[in-house]
Amino acid sequence: MxxxxxxxxxxxxxxxxxxxxxxxxxxxxxTSQKPQIVIDAIAKYYQEINANIHRGVHTLSQLATDAYEISRSKIQNHINAKFAHEVIFTSGTTHGINAVANGFASILKPGDEVLVSALEHHSNIVPWQMLCEKTGATLKVIPMDDNGELIMEEYDKLLSNNTKIVTVNHISNALGTVNPVKYMIDKAHEFGAAILIDGAQAVPHLKPDVQALDCDFYVFSGHKMCGPTGVGILYGKEAWLNKLPPYQGGGEMIKEVTFEKTTYADLPHKFEAGTPDIAGGIVLGTAVDYMNSIxxxxxxxxxxxxxxxxxxxxxxxxxxxxxxxxxxxxxxxxxxxxxxxxxxxxxxxxxxxxxxxxxxxxxxxxxxxxxxxxxxxxxxxxxxxxxxxxxxxxxxxxxxxxxx
The missing domain is CATH 3.90.1150.10 (Aspartate Aminotransferase, domain 1)
Structure with a gap:
């Protein structure tokens, strides 16, 4: 109690x-409000260990790197990801969705289909529209009824061998509807389609188990679950993250760079270009700890x-x-x-x-x-x-x- x-x-x-x-x-x-322990953790990072991560041999850089990677492991355990490198730090849910949609531009072709639901936030509509415009794929919509529930019979009819990815929120931000995502995931997989779950509105209320769900991608933001703004998570199955190209190019996401060719770093760094919100990543772990303590x-x-x-x-x-x-x-x-x-x-x-x-x-x-x-x-x-x-x-x- x-x-x-x-x-x-x-x-x-x-x-x-x-x-x-x-x-x-x-x-x-x-956005949720922040407990004092989260506010204090932000200040503690800047007061005690402020340094860039993964790049320095000096003590502060190592401390910051350790704290950042400990947070990644906390989030891995929280969502029950199989590997820590399946947990990608992003700036938020929108960033994660765009990263996946951008990656699918290298996969889709005219005649392929993307399914979105009628209950989506604009952030889970617009990137897929942009993807379809770029690739010639077709965007199809899973309809809803007057109760604000998705019509599963229509979803079943929409799925076909042309369906390459389904994207749906776990919980509707506008209506509060909890979608039957496990059913939707299993049905999508019957047709060989990937599925992305927008968990932005779900993670304040429940612990998603990505292995039990068997989703291919799960995205969420920290600021809705007592964490700071500007940080979020893209979970992706290892096979999918290896298959998709990186979303951004720059420092940290490379293995070797010459003017002739660049090879990309292994996961998770392949999707984490540039200096991240280090404090945000560390403190997201603090927020996860706090919510689990409740x-x-x-x-x-x-x-x-x-x-x-x-x-x-x-x-x-x-x-x-x-x-x-x-x-x-x-x-x-x-x-x-x-x-x-x-x-x-x-x-x-x-x-x-x-x-x-x-x-x-x-x-x-x-x-x-x-x-x-x-x-x-x-x-x-x-x-x-x-x-x-x-x-x-x-x-x-x-x-x-x-x-x-």
Whole structure:
């Protein structure tokens, strides 16, 4: 069981006020807050071991390299990758997706097909559109229903021997839908297709086991799981990472360079050109340790209670509609009030100290499906409380009264 007061004390920002009101932070789908142990670890790196990695024989460089590689091993264990060199440090989920899409440009040809889902964030749509434009491959969309669930019967029909890669999020950022990714992975493999899972919204809520899933690629960002911004992970099966060309050229990712020919370094360095966000990579390991100390069973229990409570309380507001009613869902409530623009609600509740997200959430195809301009999205983390939900509900009621 979580001691919620003890957990909240780990996050210094939760004690601040906004517009003279105690902060209620319900924008965790955009980024999570950071515990003091993570904040301290960033300072500790710069104060004690700041040096470039993998290149120096001096003591600080060796200390920094060791800390960076220890973090890689922590993340390997966290996601249950078979090898540490299957864990590639990136700048975030978007970087990881682009690295894979760029690599597939050397594989795809006209007539090949790429499947994306209707539930994707723009970052898992645009790189694949660019890939198809470059290669002549065709982009096909796995449709969704009114509950915000992917239609598996249609997915099965779309798969064919022409399918070369399927890309789908583990959890929808806009609706909170948990997709049946294990089923999708197994079905894709029946046709010899690779599959990439966008885990950006999943890793704050669960521990992905990439070997049990059997996914070919899994990507996520650190900043949504209590880590720093600017760092993320691309997991790829060793065989695929060896097959794909590097995404960027430069220092660190080379074995030997002459003006006639360059040979690339072994994994993981082949995909890690240039000086990385060293502090971010090290501190991502700290964030993983912290979340494991809380326990993902505890996290899921707390967040499910918050989701159920918020859903019940919000639905008591006349004219309020929730978008995304999937059977399997995480702690996101995306809603509108009839006749009121979501931006107007968001602006008023902000004046009352409540941070929610308004707009299309970088998921315009979802909003187009529902024929709406956007939603108000309240996304909860394990450090949030039912009392905060009560404050939000009262603020939404006040905004409704002011705007009606």
């Amino acid at each position: 979580l001691d919620i007061n003890k957990v909240r004390a780990d996050f210094p920002i939760l004690s601040r006020t906004v517009n003279g009101k105690p902060l209620v932070y319900f924008d965790n789908g955009a 326990g993902f069973d505890n996290i899921q229990k707390q967040e499910l209670e918050l989701l159920e409570y918020a859903t019940k309380q919000l639905l008591e507001i006349e004219g309020l509609k929730i978008y995304g009613t999937a059977k399997e869902k995480t702690s996101v409530v995306s809603f509108n009030i009839e006749g009121i623009h979501p931006y107007d609600i968001g602006t008023i509740v902000d004046k009352l100290g409540i941070a929610v997200r308004t707009g299309h959430h970088c998921a315009q195809p979802i909003m187009n499906f529902f024929n709406i301009p956007g939603t108000i999205r309240a996304s909860f983390s394990f450090y949030n409380t039912k009392e905060e939900i009560d404050v939000m509900v009262e603020a939404v009621k006040k905004a409704q009264m002011m705007l009606s």
